[in-house]
Amino acid sequence: MKKTTIVFMIPFLIVCGCLKNPFATRHSESPAGVTGTWETPASPETAIRNLLYACNEKIVQNYQSCLADDFVFSAPEDSIRAESQGSGYLYYNWDKNTEILTAQNLFSTFGSTGYQLLLSMLESASNPDSIGDTIAVIYREYVIRIIVADSVGIDTTNARGLATFRLNQAQFGFWNIYFWRDLPDTVGGYDWGQLKAMYRQ
Amino acid sequence: MAGIPVKTCFGLLITALMAIKLSAQNPPGLNFNYSQNNNTYVWENSYNKIINIGEYYSELNLNTESTLMKKPYKRWQETLAADYRGNYKIKDWLSLVPFINHTRNTLQNRLVYSSEAKISSAYTGYKYLEVSPFIGNKGLQRKGEGTERSNWGFGYGAEVNSRNLEIYGNALTASLSYETYDIQYIPYSDFRAELGGFRRWGYGDSLKWNIYDWETSKKYYSATGSGEKIMRQVKVERAADYLARITLPGKYVARLSANLLRTSYYYNPLTTVSSISEFNNYTQSETYTIQIEKVLFNRLKLSSGYRWYTDKQDFRGSYLDLWSELGELSIKAALTIAPNDTLNGDCIIGVTSYYGLHDPAADERDMQTQIYTGRFKHVFNQYLWGELKGIFSDFHQIYIRSVNSASNNQNQTYLVNSTFGWDLFDAFSLIQSWEIQANYITYDYDRQTINTRNQIFRRSSSNTKLTWRISPAFTFISGYMYRYEDYGKLYWNENNWQQATGWDRRYHRIELKADYKLMKIFYFEPTHIWELRKEYNHSFVDDRVIRQRKNRDLKMTTGLGFTWNLADSGYITLSYNRRDWESSNIADNISEFINISVRYLF
Numbered sequence: 001m002k003k004t005t006i007v008f009m010i011p012f013l014i015v016c017g018c019l020k021n022p023f024a025t026r027h028s029e030s031p032a033g034v035t036g037t038w039e040t041p042a043s044p045e046t047a048i049r050n051l052l053y054a055c056n057e058k059i060v061q062n063y064q065s066c067l068a069d070d071f072v073f074s075a076p077e078d079s080i081r082a083e084s085q086g087s088g089y090l091y092y093n094w095d096k097n098t099e100i101l102t103a104q105n106l107f108s109t110f111g112s113t114g115y116q117l118l119l120s121m122l123e124s125a126s127n128p129d130s131i132g133d134t135i136a137v138i139y140r141e142y143v144i145r146i147i148v149a150d151s152v153g154i155d156t157t158n159a160r161g162l163a164t165f166r167l168n169q170a171q172f173g174f175w176n177i178y179f180w181r182d183l184p185d186t187v188g189g190y191d192w193g194q195l196k197a198m199y200r201q
Numbered sequence: 202m203a204g205i206p207v208k209t210c211f212g213l214l215i216t217a218l219m220a221i222k223l224s225a226q227n228p229p230g231l232n233f234n235y236s237q238n239n240n241t242y243v244w245e246n247s248y249n250k251i252i253n254i255g256e257y258y259s260e261l262n263l264n265t266e267s268t269l270m271k272k273p274y275k276r277w278q279e280t281l282a283a284d285y286r287g288n289y290k291i292k293d294w295l296s297l298v299p300f301i302n303h304t305r306n307t308l309q310n311r312l313v314y315s316s317e318a319k320i321s322s323a324y325t326g327y328k329y330l331e332v333s334p335f336i337g338n339k340g341l342q343r344k345g346e347g348t349e350r351s352n353w354g355f356g357y358g359a360e361v362n363s364r365n366l367e368i369y370g371n372a373l374t375a376s377l378s379y380e381t382y383d384i385q386y387i388p389y390s391d392f393r394a395e396l397g398g399f400r401r402w403g404y405g406d407s408l409k410w411n412i413y414d415w416e417t418s419k420k421y422y423s424a425t426g427s428g429e430k431i432m433r434q435v436k437v438e439r440a441a442d443y444l445a446r447i448t449l450p451g452k453y454v455a456r457l458s459a460n461l462l463r464t465s466y467y468y469n470p471l472t473t474v475s476s477i478s479e480f481n482n483y484t485q486s487e488t489y490t491i492q493i494e495k496v497l498f499n500r501l502k503l504s505s506g507y508r509w510y511t512d513k514q515d516f517r518g519s520y521l522d523l524w525s526e527l528g529e530l531s532i533k534a535a536l537t538i539a540p541n542d543t544l545n546g547d548c549i550i551g552v553t554s555y556y557g558l559h560d561p562a563a564d565e566r567d568m569q570t571q572i573y574t575g576r577f578k579h580v581f582n583q584y585l586w587g588e589l590k591g592i593f594s595d596f597h598q599i600y601i602r603s604v605n606s607a608s609n610n611q612n613q614t615y616l617v618n619s620t621f622g623w624d625l626f627d628a629f630s631l632i633q634s635w636e637i638q639a640n641y642i643t644y645d646y647d648r649q650t651i652n653t654r655n656q657i658f659r660r661s662s663s664n665t666k667l668t669w670r671i672s673p674a675f676t677f678i679s680g681y682m683y684r685y686e687d688y689g690k691l692y693w694n695e696n697n698w699q700q701a702t703g704w705d706r707r708y709h710r711i712e713l714k715a716d717y718k719l720m721k722i723f724y725f726e727p728t729h730i731w732e733l734r735k736e737y738n739h740s741f742v743d744d745r746v747i748r749q750r751k752n753r754d755l756k757m758t759t760g761l762g763f764t765w766n767l768a769d770s771g772y773i774t775l776s777y778n779r780r781d782w783e784s785s786n787i788a789d790n791i792s793e794f795i796n797i798s799v800r801y802l803f
Contacts, residue, residue: 019509020528022551025567028599031607031646038610040640040658042686059608061568061598076278080308085343085422108564126272127240128790133682133710133732172592172614172638173660183276187309 038062040174044129044136044167047175048121051165055119058107064100068168068176071096075182075193082197090197098200105199116147124162136175138165141185144192160184161191230771233799239792242269259287281305294326298333311345329366334359339382356382358391371400386431389419403448410443432479433469438462449493456492456506486512492531502535508551515558522558527551529570541580548573563604569597584625590618599645609645614638628670637661641691641698648693655691657700660684674718682710689739704751706736726762728778731755755783771801 036059041047047066054063072095079091110117120143123129127139144159166179184191229250236243244267252259261284268278284302291297302317319337340353358380366373374397381390397411415438420431442460449455465483492506510527529551536544549572556565571594578588596612620634640658647654662684669677687705691698711731718724734754740747760778767773778794 019507020526020552020554022507022528022530025552025569025597025599026554026601028601028606028609028645029603031609032603035644035647035654036608037654038642040642040656040688042640042658042660042688059605060564061566061608077308080306080311080313083306083313083343087421089421104564111563128787130792172594172616172640174640187276 036062038065041066041176042174044131044138044165044175047167047177048138048140048165051177052119052121055117058111058117060100060104060107063103063107064096066177067096067099068170068178069096071099071176071178071180073099073180073182073193073196075191075197077184077187078182078191078193078197081188090200091193094200099196102196102200106196109199110146114149116145116149118145118147119143121163127162127164134169136167138167139163140165142192144195146195157190159190159192159195160186161189161193163192229802231799231801234797236794236796238794240270240272242271243267256290257287258289259285261285276309277307279305279307294324296323297321298323300337309345312343314340314342314344316340325364327364329364331362331364332359333361335380337382339384341384352385352387354382354384354388356380356384370402371398373398387420387422389417391418392416406446406448408443408445410441412441414439435467436464437467438464452495454494456490456494458488458490460486460488462486480516482514482516484512484514486510500537502533504531504533506531513558523555523562523564524558525553525555527553543578545576546574561602563602565601566605567597567599567601569595569599571595585621585623587619587621590616590620592616607644607646610642611645612640612642614640630668632664632666634664635662636664643691643698650692650694653690653692655693655698656689657691657698658686658688660686676716678712678714678716680710680712682708684708701741702739702746704736704738705748706734708735709733722766722768724764726760726764728758728760728762730758732757750785753785757781767801769802771799773800774798 036057037053038050039046041050050062051066054060054066074094075091079088082088082090106117109115121140122142124139124141129139130137140163142159142161142163146157146159148155148157161182161184164179164181164183165177166181167175167177170176182191182193184193229248232245232247234243234245244265246263246265248261248263250261252261262282264280264282266280268276270276270278282302282304284300287297287299289297289299298321300317300319300321302315304315306313306315317337317339319335321333321335323331323333325331334357336355336357338353338355340351342351343349358378360378361376363373363375366375374395376393376395378393379391382388393413393415395411395413397409399407399409401407415436417436418433420433422431440460440462442458444458445456447455447457463483463485465481467481468479488508488510490506490508492504494502494504496502508527508529508531510529511525513524515522529549531547531549533547534545538544549570551570553568553570554566556562573593574591576588576590578586580586592614593616594614597610598612599609600606616636616638618634618636620632623631623633625631638660641656643655644653662682664680664682666680667678669679671677685705685707687702689700689702689704691700693699709732712728713730714726714728716724716726732755734752735750736752737748738751740749758778758780760776762776763774765773774797776794776796780790780792780794782790782792784790
């Protein structure tokens with residue numbers, strides 16, 4: 001039994017050695033900035049509200065927590081247009097990892113001076129939400145105001161469209177987005193999918 | 202416009218049916234799916250056929266998908282894809298492989314065609330090598346909105362793969378490939394080299410390893426910035442990995458693995474780029490794991506492991522430059538206490554740290570994770586069993602810099618669950634489960650008594666499911682679920698947390714379902730689901746808490762499903778669901794869902 005204990009201590013010995021200690025965290029500086037908002041995603045609507053907060057507050061960790069591990073993003077109109085321009089690859093295999101890296105890129109850009117990104121969402125009158133016991137489909141009409149200010153002036157662009165979120169219940173019964181489909185509000189209009197594709201890494 | 206996809210679908214179906222008549226040696230398959238709800242209509246069809254004529258083997262695949270969305274305005278989207286691949290064996294060591302592919306994508310009046318034709322020849326006359334040179338042609342055409350554009354060009358290349366290569370008991374695989382397409386404006390070339398090995402020895406010990414180098418160069422129409430411009434991109438990806446299982450003295454088993462990956466992108470430096478995604482950049486990651494396992498007294502299976510991961514992302518001086526490091530320890534145990542009692546437990550503890558690559562960054566943070574799970578199962582007798590489960594998880598997010606540290610928080614969840622299964626007699630079974638859980642989110646620097654973001658969510662539920670097999674042809678299933686949830690702020694008061702409920706809701710669900718096999722090949726499934734959800738808001742008025750109903754949702758869904766099994770050759774299913782939804786917040790709503798599926802093997 002003594003030998004068993006020693007052998008099972010090997011991973012612990014590695015931990016105590018030169019590698020990363022899974023118990024130790026760093027100390028943080030006292031807060032001086034704005035704070036993030038997060039609600040327990042006990043309902044599909046709350047999960048979508050968390051996504052809205054994460055976008056406006058530009059907090060990648062909260063954004064990431066809204067998405068399921070098997071998350072997929074699809075922008076069918078944008079991807080067909082991109083395909084015809086030879087840049088269809090921008091929309092290929094858009095999974096959770098891609099989404100987080102894209103959000104990181106987007107939030108970093110719009111977190112810097114002169115850049116602003118303001119997202120607003122409304123329930124869609126023509127597409128009522130469908131909420132089941134374990135699966136839900138939420139429709140949101142959105143407007144993103146993209147403001148870029150530089151020495152030349154202030155440039156404001158709006159991205160508008162309809163976002164369809166499919167959610168399911170994950171660990172502890174909390175809701176996650178596993179599928180996100182984006183459509184512009186007019187044919188060929190500028191939408192969220194195009195904005196994200198510009199910041200895909 | 203609406204007629205076009207329908208015509209195309211039926212055109213392809215007729216083509217597929219004619220192809221069946223013309224050639225029938227191996228069983229091909231035809232699938233047809235149609236579904237609709239109040240807003241969306243979807244048609245999906247596929248046809249697959251394998252045709253063998255003497256030494257000629259070939260495969261035909263046709264796929265179509267059409268979607269019509271009625272709101273907010275009518276949109277048609279169609280995807281059609283057809284490919285054909287053959288293989289003609291001229292000699293035992295030489296074969297000819299033709300390949301043709303064509304796709305058509307449409308969205309409203311936008312249309313994109315892509316096509317590819319390729320012929321390769323596989324030569325296996327060498328003892329250890331297989332060589333396959335090819336020539337081909339690719340084309341892409343865009344019509345509709347914007348500039349109409351066609352790009353096409355010829356290509357060539359070769360692939361060399363090792364065969365039957367074994368050195369000192371190591372099965373080795375090696376491959377080299379190169380292809381280039383001189384497509385007008387957007388040419389590309391691709392080079393790949395891979396080497397791998399596998400060896401097995403002793404009592405199930407093994408070593409598998411692989412290294413590769415992929416290099417791609419291409420030009421493309423950049424979607425970033427204003428106007429159209431052609432960019433040149435070079436991608437280089439190099440990786441190595443291994444996975445080993447080794448039996449150590451004392452019947453310990455060690456599992457070791459490592460993975461190293463570096464991906465670099467280089468862009469045309471002469472072009473002025475507007476997006477950071479077109480900066481020269483690289484990402485690099487390393488993962489190492491060690492896990493030790495041992496079975497003690499034939500009853501206790503123990504395993505302990507450690508994972509170390511690091512990655513680096515360098516955009517050569519941009520704010521995206523970060524590196525991260527993860528250290529994660531895991532312990533698992535499974536104990537068979539007695540033939541009818543099993544106990545399982547596992548825990549995962551880890552920290553992921555993010556750092557600025559060149560300079561301190563605002564996003565620098567640590568995420569500490571702890572997850573503990575315990576499960577005990579007891580089989581009382583052949584009719585009754587029970588299980589108890591408990592889970593605790595804690596995610597602690599710590600931003601290092603003051604600009605973000607106000608968001609530092611701890612997200613803790615406690616869950617206890619019990620499930621009992623009772624098989625009263627052969628035809629009757631009952632499963633009952635209860636669950637309670639609580640989720641606390643507390644912000645490290647938030648100890649306010651008003652406008653606090655600290656919160657608690659609680660839930661409890663009971664679920665009962667009864668299955669009654671009345672006869673071999675008739676099964677009746679019923680279920681009842683009750684769930685209670687509440688949510689509120691957590692106030693830090695007198696050095697302790699106090700809860701103030703903000704809302705609560707109750708949910709009831711009754712489900713009745715029958716599975717009736719009218720005949721061996723035909724069965725019928727009626728379903729009825731009744732759901733009621735009530736939500737209440739709690740508000741604090743004049744030192745009193747007032748609970749007011751916020752919403753009442755009643756949904757009744759009735760469904761009918763028919764399945765007709767066509768022996769081994771396929772099936773036809775039809776289903777219809779109608780949902781009546783009464784809500785105190787929105788107008789009453791009736792939704793209908795229809796689905797038809799046909800699968801036929803000829």
